[in-house]
Amino acid sequence: MEVVVPFAASDPKTRLAGVLAPAERSQLARAMLADVLDAVVETGHEPTVVATAPLEIRGLAVDPTVEAETSVTVDDRPLTAAVNARLPQTQGDDPVAVVMADLALTTPAALETLWSSDADVAIAPGRGGGTNALVVRHPEFRVDYHGASYLDHRELARTAGATLETIDSFRLGTDVDEPDDLVEVLVHGDETARTPACLCELGFDLDRSDGRVSAVRLEGSTSSR
């Protein structure tokens, strides 16, 4: 199985612009990518990062095994076109998995659950009808990431005559797009993972003072914004 990890290499995570400067968003996006690559490699697969611009894997400071197993392809087309060009084209082609680069809570176990589905199309949805990760085994299925892609993908699978399984995972369902999502990284992020460490370095911490938990940035840590 091929594992594709699409990555927006320039100006990533624009919806975090209210809390992070451009260079910080880029730093966070790379930390999340590194965590996703770690998890993919730990499941025994060799990920291909499909980046919108050149990217040095060495710059992610992943460990040497992960660096050796990962390749990078530059494809500056929109996400949907770049992914569709890599899906199985004819019967007998290897299955292809597509895992978003911002799934900071991804674990090998969560990915294994997705990999182990034998449906023609297996989808781990995100909040708001997104498609956070999927595995495609059917040569006629194509993605369309615009809008409520999970609903579109269900419909597209039906049209292609493909069976579909929805994977029930909080971890794969959590993509980090908005400031509220940072809480999930601080609550559930693995101690050895890069993304929580990156947020700590950027001055974020959990605020549990008002009964609900939130991610706050400590004063003095935002001067670079």
Add this chain to the structure above:
Amino acid sequence: MEVVVPFAASDPKTRLAGVLAPAERSQLARAMLADVLDAVVETGHEPTVVATAPLEIRGLAVDPTVEAETSVTVDDRPLTAAVNARLPQTQGDDPVAVVMADLALTTPAALETLWSSDADVAIAPGRGGGTNALVVRHPEFRVDYHGASYLDHRELARTAGATLETIDSFRLGTDVDEPDDLVEVLVHGDETARTPACLCELGFDLDRSDGRVSAVRLEGSTSSR
């Protein structure tokens, strides 16, 4: 195993007050409770609804099997005290599961994953550090639902010398508290479930016009508010 479903019988779901009138919030809360009870009974367990005020199960229009298997106890103490009074008190007591009544996407399969953990404490967290469902097998563990309860429960398990497992489920992780959560019901709710039907009846529908999906209320459907 005992399965406790705490239910706020009066003025439920106050954070939905911006989009639903009090009677509508009560209607939605009861639809969600009915869906949760359905799922629990389908796993072969007999749920006890611990309600803050008297509640007629017959009024939920669940099917006769579910009605027969469900009992109701009134306990007007705060959630934490009402739950702690029902947890295992001594070694050898039956395990106790606590499932929140607003887990509208709950399925028997998701519950089975939680039930099947053999940890002393198994928790399905919600977004924002909440504890949406748990199973307690250890006589010294107690809950504290205030604030970021998932983090507190991890700490309390450690203090009690209890093993802890976190259950990775998008469905159990989705509690319906805020207007944004209604989207998840409309996207993922089972066709035969009461909660999506209730939202449709109240005039809600998915709006997919602006690239992101949201739950909108059709004009003319809010006159009772």
